[in-house]
Amino acid sequence: MNITCNNKGCMKSSAALLDTKTMEIICQECGRSISNISPAMKTALKQAGQIVRTNAKKAFSVLCKTCNGNREVVLDEKGNTMCKICLKPINVSTSFKLAMQESGVQLEKVDTSKDNKTETK
Numbered sequence: 561m562n563i564t565c566n567n568k569g570c571m572k573s574s575a576a577l578l579d580t581k582t583m584e585i586i587c588q589e590c591g592r593s594i595s596n597i598s599p600a601m602k603t604a605l606k607q608a609g610q611i612v613r614t615n616a617k618k619a620f621s622v623l624c625k626t627c628n629g630n631r632e633v634v635l636d637e638k639g640n641t642m643c644k645i646c647l648k649p650i651n652v653s654t655s656f657k658l659a660m661q662e663s664g665v666q667l668e669k670v671d672t673s674k675d676n677k678t679e680t681k
């Protein structure tokens with residue numbers, strides 16, 4: 561089932577997927593949500609199984625005490641684990657790190673040096 565994206569600069573037709581958590585339709589061309597979809601269309605997509613498979617990619621998240629929520633863990637350039645949202649350090653257990661390595665999850669690396677340079681100007 562192809563849906564035409566109504567986002568500026570896209571307007572392409574793709575097999576857009578329904579995110580069952582947010583009930584948003586995600587365009588497969590630009591990755592943005594398409595806003596003009598009727599509830600009936602969403603139901604049809606759900607029944608057709610044209611939905612975002614969230615468990616396809618295993619996300620490793622831990623509770624961040626700084627911004628108070630389950631956040632994805634990322635690495636800075638020194639290999640320290642930190643919160644993806646507030647970029648404050650998060651201490652994860654070695655077994656947690658090991659589990660991530662075993663599942664082949666590559667931690668996203670965040671370049672914090674850029675921010676430091678602008679601050680020292």
Ligand SMILES: [Zn+2]
Nearest residue numbers: 565570587590
């Ligand atoms: Zn699009």
Ligand SMILES: [Zn+2]
Nearest residue numbers: 624627643646
């Ligand atoms: Zn945080």
